[in-house]
């Protein structure tokens with residue numbers, strides 16, 4: 001296992017998760033439209049769940065002696081979840097966050113396999129839980145688009 005590749009994948013997953021959290025909080029604040037209350041709450045539940053995982057994620061990186069990326073510049077350099085600088089219509093918010101949540105599930109599937117191959121089973125448990133959490137977020141976002 002190429003350690004550099006493994007550690008970079010973990011830092012990328014962490015930065016992407018932080019950017020995903022920020023986007024869900026952005027949409028919680030800025031959503032408008034006839035479904036305001038429901039979507040404000042939906043985005044609220046998602047950002048709270050993801051934010052609650054961030055500290056454990058950073059501490060899991062430190063257990064491997066990886067420094068946690070922790071600046072806006074580092075996050076934007078590493079993240080695969082793009083910033084949203086505008087205020088999209090509510091349907092576009094749902095579609096965008098769904099695509100990002102599916103991307104996060106896939107990142108956690110890949111990093112889980114890397115952690116398993118490296119014998120980091122505590123970390124792989126954490127990554128499996130994150131994949132599952134994003135599958136649930138994706139379900140709720142997808143159901144809101146029908």
Ligand SMILES: [Fe+2]
Pocket residue numbers: 028044
């Ligand atoms: Fe709030």
